[in-house]
Amino acid sequence: MAYSVSSLVKFGIIACLSVVVAGCTGTGNVRPLSFAPVSTPKIAGPKFAGSDSILASLNGGILPQDAAGSLTGPDRLRSLEAEYQALEKAPLGQVIAWKSQSSGAAGEVSAGTPYQVGQQNCRQYTHTATIRGLPVKGQGAACRNSDGSWTPLS
Incomplete structure (x- = not known):
């Protein structure tokens, strides 16, 4: 009987170690940071994810200013909203698209894997668009502020 209890204990220990080791191994994928939803005040007019101040903190976005400056006000808001949403x-690889309702301008924003700089969550992102029939592209990085806004890095 002592022999079978000893074998049972050894088997139990081996089984527990196997479970622990299996939990420590994975697919090798890095888990990105996740961001909690931000509750923002509602604004009048079209539905945007954030308030004017949250979109304003993007400092005009990352599209070249000469191209972005030719967008109408609503189209400019659509492009900034796409940057904010991205x-x-x-998630990594998902594209946030926007399209003008009047001028034919359109664009797509994609963001990279979140990372931390000090205590701030940051992401690199790319915004490609067609404005007045010409392709434009902006690339940069932004960090999230405590109020839920994002500020591009210079």
């Missing part, structure tokens, strides 16, 4: 919520 930075705030989009």
